[in-house]
Amino acid sequence: MTNPQPPRWLKPMNRFMMAVQKLGLHTGPAYVLTVPGRKSGKPRSTPMTPFSHDGGLYTVAGYPGADWARNAKAAGTGTLSRGRRSRQVTIVELGPEEARPVLRAFPEQVPVGVMFAKRSGLVRDGTPDEFEALAGTLAVFRFDELRG
Template sequence: MPDPTPPRWLKPMNKVFMGLMKLGLFGGDGPVVLTVPGRTSGKPRSTPITPMVVDGVRYVVSGFPGADWERNARAADTATLTTGKRSETVRMVELSADDARPLLRQFPTLVSTGVSFMKRSGLVTDGTPGEFEALAGRCAVFRFDPA
């Protein structure tokens, strides 16, 4: 099965969502804005993401294989995570498929909003831990390390 492509409404909706985040409508362990330099232009590119925390370490799962932010993150040395008015520079380390499997199994429990998104995209059917584990090597998983 070919990888799904993001719907056309996603980029405009992400801009609206990031505007709401700047107003402080979300906080705590919810969504953050990830900003990485564009791999070609070098210009900052931002997208909302929802990290998950496992054993005190933050991770993010790409909702679409080959997403722009994912490819930009691979090419960048550092990235910025912003919550409200607070920003933090991090390094993003992509995990191997083997290292990603146990984290992907936890994704449905830790990022429930991501489950419905990935169901709608066709990446999973039921949203079970086994379905998410099977995405290892297909959907990138990154660890956030201090820069």
């Protein structure tokens, strides 16, 4: 695996997705996660595709060392929004062993993520085995709803 970098079109696409979400429109399975920046403390938002697995809601970072993942890990809480609905969540990063079954489920649950991983060079074929092998390389998070 090479050191994958985000494609040039990713930031403009993310801005577009967030603008559409702010209008209250659903963008397929995408949500927007907002957390405070780990250095600035300012709200940082990024689109993502969380998915259900064994009763939990999970997401997988598209790249090792992604800024949003480092911010999410540092914050530990955030706001998950879809259209005009939002909810406060705790953000729990999984260790490699906990992440393996979630990564195995990822290809079936998030086909657009498989395409993204293939283009970036993270995986060749997008099989569950390939994704499971990324445990410890890609950040995997579980979102737990905050109860107030």
